[in-house]
Amino acid sequence: LTASIVGCPFSGGQPRPGVDQGPIHLVEAGLIEQLSGLGWKVQFDGHHQFEEINAAADPPIGKLKNPRLVSRVSEAVAKAVGGHAKKGELPVTLGGDHSLAMGTISGTLEAYPEACVVWIDAHADINTVETTDSGNIHGMPVSFLLGIGSAVPEFSWVKPLLKSERIVYIGLRDVDAGEKRILKENNIKAFSMHEVDKYGIGKVVEMALDHVNPKRDRPIHLSFDVDALDPSVAPSTGTPVRGGLTFREGHFICEEIWSSGLLVALDLMEVNPSLADAASVQQTVAIGCSLVRSALGETLL
Ligand SMILES: N[C@@H](CC/C=C/[B-](O)(O)O)C(=O)O
Ligand SMILES: [Mn+2]
Ligand SMILES: [Mn+2]
């Protein structure tokens, strides 16, 4: 089994510097050796180099910030992830901000048209051109993947390959008004922290998979935004929100998805190693590595 590390030093989907350093810190913390230790053949041909576009050449489109840069980077990521997936490798994309998921999930769906998406996040990341307040495209990737909201020519490469019944959320607790409307209108299944409290993480993961993968016969793309975890657990991230998943709840999701035997692609996003003191950064990077290991088969016994 080959895991292909897709290191994406990219921060253009959001305003806080540093998240582009996430992949470097995860690899430097020994992630590759850790995965080899689990028996994986690990491919890593260096972090992607995304050349900048100077601001003058990339003015906002409506509210959208860095649109041409975000589009071009995600398109490159789609090709990389799709290429690895088509060769039967398991792409492990290290972010970088969550706008990259426009690329990773496009790549996965090219290779596995029947794949479903399990999105772990405090946020729904489903704002459209019409509903976004911030214009930060890391809050929008799911709308592009679904093909909802008015089209933006610069993003015409993104095909609406994702169906709303093939995505499920766990961990939501900071969803914009417009996003709440979109989730309802599109009947998108979402397990917020309320449901996690009410049913427990075990039942929530079971219900989530029952929704998107009832016969457990569909490939799974797991897109994990570390801000789904409580800030006390993963402090060094750009949009922290209190009342998140515990260390164990986060790991349980990864362990359970692995044990389904259906994982075909993983994103570990929004580790920003520049937002906290050294100990908190180290803690966040370490949990990032730990979640990847759990998603790739590390067990407690
Ligand atoms: N909903 C907010 C926050 C977006 C958060 C994105 B993240 O989940 O990728 O961190 C926005 O649209 O700006
Ligand atoms: Mn490869
Ligand atoms: Mn996100």
Ligand SMILES: [Mn+2]
């Ligand atoms: Mn988030």
